Amino acid sequence: MGEGSRSDRGGRATAYGRTYLGRHNGRVRRLLPVLLTLALAVLGLPLTASAHSQLISSSPAAGEKLDQAPTEVVLTFSEEIQAGLSQVTVTDGEGLPMTDGKPVADGATLTQPLGQLHPGAYTVTYKVVSADGHPISDAISFTVTEKATSTASSSSSSSATSSTTSTTTSTTPEATMTTSATTTSATTEDDGSGGAGMALVVGLGVLLIAGLGWGLRGRRGAD
Secondary structure, eight states: HHHHHHHHHHHHHHHHHHHHHHHHHHHHHHHHHHHHHHHHHHHHHHHHHHTTTEOOOEETTTTTTEEEOOEEEEEEEESSSOTTTTEEEOTTTTBBBOOOOOOOEEEEEEEEBOOOSSSSSEEEEEEEEEESSSSEEEEEEEEEEEHHHHHHHHHHHHHHHHHHHHHHHHHHHOOOOOOOHHHHHHHHHHHHHHHHHHHHHHHHHHHHHHHHHHHHHHHHHHH
């Protein structure tokens, strides 16, 4: 009786254990999709946080040395930025501002016009707001070398030479026309003076002949 009772109890325990395990596995299977979803959401949080817009390129590039002074700074971001909320400052080595006007945003590109740059180091500081409202700010630097001075001087000399040539070309026809007009006027005056002189000589000759004729007639009458 004792041994049979123990066997029955062991069999019941085994059956109960199997039933419990079966129910537990069923619950785990039902919770598995939920757990997987939560795990993916947790793993995806850093990816979402790092998906904000960021600077991917610039012109001039960071640390670039230029032999010709740029006329603008172009910043390109990974995502579109909000127009009207962008700020760009460009300063020289003494901290003086070198921008010329406000920055212009076009999608993911931001363009800042510049004034006249001289050789030296420059710092570009920007602050923009991405399409999702996340603010982005940073700074880059570039350098304009001494060669830019000679380049600018050469350009100025070329411009001066072109201007002189243009002035000479434009004034030469006017001078020629003025000289021609003066010559023509002088010739006309000479012609007029010569004609008046001839008329005076002819008139005097006529008067002289008439006087002689009257004199001869008077003598004949007296004889």
